[in-house]
Amino acid sequence: MTARTALIVRGGWDGHEPVAATELFLPFLRENGYALRIEDSPDVYADSDAMAATDLIVQCVTMSTIEREQVEGLRAAVEAGTGLTGWHGGIADSYRASSDYLQLVGGQFATHPGKRPEKRAGGPADNYLDYTVELTELGRAHPITAGVEDFALTTEQYWVLTDDLNDVLATTTHPAPPWHPWHRPITSPAIWTREWGAGRIVVSTPGHSVDILEHPSVRTIIERGMLWATRRA
Template identity: 65%
Template sequence: MADRSALVVRGGWEGHHPVEATDLFIPHLEANGFSVRVVEDSTAVYAEADYMAGVDLVLQCMTMTSIESRELEGLRSAVAAGTGLAGWHGGIADSYRASSDYLHLVGGQFACHPGKPEAEREGGPADDYVPYRVEMLPAAADHPVTAGLGGFDLVTEQYWVLTDDYVDVLATTTQAVRPGDPWHRPVTSPAVWTRRWGEGRVLVCTPGHDPDVLRTPQVRTIVERGLLWAAR
């Protein structure tokens, strides 16, 4: 019998496959004792204070879009009271771009994914896919989300994110300098981080552009463990 409650809020830009991507993890939540409510294309549920008080975990996959002030305050208050918040890629790190209070909650914001050099571009989505490595930091060795995982390689969007020093970084990725790039030295960004907010926990995993990336064993492990770690 389910003894905890998970809320899945999904929608926004369809290029991140919010339905298919979150469907990968709903069975995992149910197998670990969560009853799961799914809300499509709306953040209105965040303003339902009585309901949110009983939610143990929010899995959010909502890229871009916008959020009303009452909804955001409801989410922030729930997390501060102990509700976990977890997600991946643009579904959590590129949500509600106009809201500084949301950025304050999650601790980081997608800036860009530089993609291939101009000379190698062919005009399709694959122009944004590059080979890169996710490196585990020493803090990852004993953390419940990343224990036992080593660095791994991906070919997908490499997120350059802007963060503050209140994030606890478990893994990083480094954007190289290539001919024609306007930056002058390699830039290292967090790839996996956690954040404490009041009584709540936040988990962000920047890999996860599409279901194929989420099925990568290391990424799937990080997300599955991260959901359980973040939950109340």
């Protein structure tokens, strides 16, 4: 049997631990028959031969930049059937200046609300909130999330800007506390899929740190998403 090929593209902001985060999933990919290629920039996206031979892209690149030829290559590969997946800022807060990239993935990080001002100490934990990831009706039946119950996390809660091409498997609701300027609760997608040409895309917004990626529900969703997004025969 010919091995499937997974391309891991990692880099960008160090705060999301792109190396440690992606290393967590490499054994799973190997155990499921993937040959792995690891790159530390999106340069590979402009290599049409490499992309044609890639069945799955796992991207973990927060912020950073992408060149026109690179995003064109990424879009073409997904349209032709290459799967694309990732978590948190590694996919939903990548390449902010590229509207073509944002259209491809279907969601862009906007903010992560914070604690009460008097409880902030000036570190990352200022934005760690207790919140719940709630499965949608679609999510309760989808292969990625079937059997996963609503689950609670204490970490960054992503507010994302999205469009209705996404198939939303889970959501999270941001309250409207008096120290933030919005006036009613806002529900954002937390897990979604998106079909683009022959390709499949899966985005999970939980995943700020390795301990969150090790949460059983988060890890299950990401690993199932890798399998689901992989190029179909």
